[in-house]
Amino acid sequence: MPPPDQPASPVFVNLGPRSYLVQVGRGLLKTLGEEVNSKLPDRTSCAVITDSTVGPLYAETVLQSLREAGKKPHLITVPAGEASKSLAKSEWVLSEMVTAGLDRKSFVVALGGGVIGDLAGFCAAVYQRGIPYVQVPTTVLSQVDSSVGGKTGVNLPNAKNMVGCFHQPVHVIADLDTLGSLPAREWNEGFAEIIKHACIRDASMLQAIEDVAAGKGDIVDLIRRNIAIKAAVVEADEHETLGIRALLNFGHTLGHAIEAAAGYGRLLHGEAISLGLRAAAWLSTQVGDLTSAEYERILALLKLYDLPLRLPDDLDTEELMRITRTDKKFENGKIRFVLLRKIGDAYVSKDVLEGHLKQALEELRK
Numbered sequence: 001m002p003p004p005d006q007p008a009s010p011v012f013v014n015l016g017p018r019s020y021l022v023q024v025g026r027g028l029l030k031t032l033g034e035e036v037n038s039k040l041p042d043r044t045s046c047a048v049i050t051d052s053t054v055g056p057l058y059a060e061t062v063l064q065s066l067r068e069a070g071k072k073p074h075l076i077t078v079p080a081g082e083a084s085k086s087l088a089k090s091e092w093v094l095s096e097m098v099t100a101g102l103d104r105k106s107f108v109v110a111l112g113g114g115v116i117g118d119l120a121g122f123c124a125a126v127y128q129r130g131i132p133y134v135q136v137p138t139t140v141l142s143q144v145d146s147s148v149g150g151k152t153g154v155n156l157p158n159a160k161n162m163v164g165c166f167h168q169p170v171h172v173i174a175d176l177d178t179l180g181s182l183p184a185r186e187w188n189e190g191f192a193e194i195i196k197h198a199c200i201r202d203a204s205m206l207q208a209i210e211d212v213a214a215g216k217g218d219i220v221d222l223i224r225r226n227i228a229i230k231a232a233v234v235e236a237d238e239h240e241t242l243g244i245r246a247l248l249n250f251g252h253t254l255g256h257a258i259e260a261a262a263g264y265g266r267l268l269h270g271e272a273i274s275l276g277l278r279a280a281a282w283l284s285t286q287v288g289d290l291t292s293a294e295y296e297r298i299l300a301l302l303k304l305y306d307l308p309l310r311l312p313d314d315l316d317t318e319e320l321m322r323i324t325r326t327d328k329k330f331e332n333g334k335i336r337f338v339l340l341r342k343i344g345d346a347y348v349s350k351d352v353l354e355g356h357l358k359q360a361l362e363e364l365r366k
C-alpha cells in the first residue's frame with residue numbers, strides 16, 4: 001500500500017490493441033488534460049458529457065485542464081439520474097455533438113457516475129461509427145465497476161441495458177477526491193458491486209469492506225482492488241462469450257428486473273442489485289452449496305451499508321418475472337443464473353428454474 005501522498009499504481013487492462021490504464025488516486029482532475037493528451041495527442045475537439053449534479057461541481061476543473069493541454073472541449077449536460085440513460089437522451093446528446101462540430105477526429109470525456117459513463121460511452125461508440133472516449137468516474141460504483149470493461153448502452157422503458165455495444169475507453173481516471181461530495185445513499189450503493197466482487201472472486205475482501213464501514217479501512221486500496229478484479233474478469237472474457245464475464249452479473253438477473261419494475265431512478269442501481277444479491281445468495285443455498293452462515297454474512301455486509309433487503313410491496317411477482325424473461329442470459333427460454341459455491345467462488349448454473357426465481361422473490365418479501 002503506498003503512503004497517503006503517493007498515487008496508487010494504475011491498473012492495466014490488458015486487451016491487446018484495446019488495452020488501457022485505470023489511474024486511481026487523488027487530485028487527478030487537475031492533470032486530466034495532460035493525461036488525455038498523452039493518450040490522444042492528435043485529437044483536439046471533444047465533448048465533455050456530464051450531468052446536472054456533477055457538472056456544477058467538477059466540469060470547470062476538467063474543462064480548464066483540457067484547455068491548458070490544447071484541447072477544445074464542449075460541455076454537454078443531461079439531467080442527473082437513471083432516466084437520462086435512454087435512447088431519447090442519447091439522440092439529444094449526439095445532436096449536440098453535431099452542433100458542436102465534432103468530427104471523426106474528436107473524442108468524448110464521460111464525467112460522472114455510471115449513468116454518464118454508459119450513456120457517453122454509447123454516444124462515443126456510435127458517433128460517426130465510433131470515436132474514442134475517456135472515463136472519468138465520480139461515484140464509488142462507477143470507479144469500481146462501470147468505468148472499466150467497455151459495456152456501454154441505454155435502457156428501454158421495460159428492460160435495463162437492452163440497447164448498447166462493447167466499446168472500450170482509451171483511458172480511465174478515477175479521482176477519489178470527487179467522492180467527497182457523494183451523498184450517503186450514493187456512497188452506499190457502490191458497495192453493492194464491491195460486495196458482489198467479493199462474493200464472486202475474493203472472500204478475503206470481506207474484512208476490508210467491514211473495515212471501511214468502521215472508518216478504519218483504506219478506501220483507495222479497496223477501490224483499486226475492485227478495479228483489479230473487474231479488469232481480470234474482463235481480460236478473461238471481454239465480450240461475455242465464455243461464461244466468465246457472466247459472473248459479474250451475480251445478483252443482476254432479478255436486480256435488473258427490480259430496477260426496471262420500480263421505475264428508473266426510484267431505486268439506485270446498487271440498491272436494486274442489493275436485492276438481487278440477496279435473492280441470488282439465497283438461491284445458492286437452495287440450488288447450490290452455499291451455507292446459511294455464508295448467506296447470513298452476505299446479508300450482514302449489505303446491512304452494514306444500509307442497502308435494501310426487502311422488495312418494495314408494490315412490485316408484482318408476475319410483472320417481475322415478465323421483465324426477468326428479457327434478461328440477456330435467457331436463451332431459448334432457459335436461464336443461465338449465477339450462483340455461489342462459497343463466498344469467492346461463483347459459477348453459471350442451468351439448474352435454476354422459473355419456480356425457483358418466484359420463490360426467491362417471495363423470500364425478498366420476508
Ligand SMILES: NC(=O)c1ccc[n+]([C@@H]2O[C@H](COP(=O)([O-])OP(=O)(O)OC[C@H]3O[C@@H](n4cnc5c(N)ncnc54)[C@H](O)[C@@H]3O)[C@@H](O)[C@H]2O)c1
Nearest residue numbers: 053080081113114115138139141146151178181182186269
Ligand atoms: N457499464 C457497466 O459495466 C456498468 C456496471 C455497473 C453499473 N452500470 C450502470 O451504472 C449506472 C449506475 O451508476 P451510478 O450508481 O454511478 O449512478 P449515477 O451515475 O446516476 O450517479 C448516482 C447519482 O450521484 C450523482 N453523482 C455522481 N457523482 C457525484 C459526485 N461526485 N458528487 C455528488 N453527486 C454525484 C449523480 O448526479 C446521480 O444523481 C446504472 O445505469 C447501471 O446500469 C454499468
Ligand SMILES: O=C(O)C(=O)C[C@@H](O)[C@H](O)[C@H](O)COP(=O)(O)O
Nearest residue numbers: 145149151160161245248249252328
Ligand atoms: O461489466 C459487466 O460485465 C457487468 O455485468 C457489470 C454489472 O455490474 C453491470 O451492471 C452491467 O451493466 C450489467 O450488464 P448487462 O450485460 O447485464 O446489462
Ligand SMILES: [Zn+2]
Nearest residue numbers: 193252269273
Ligand atoms: Zn451492476
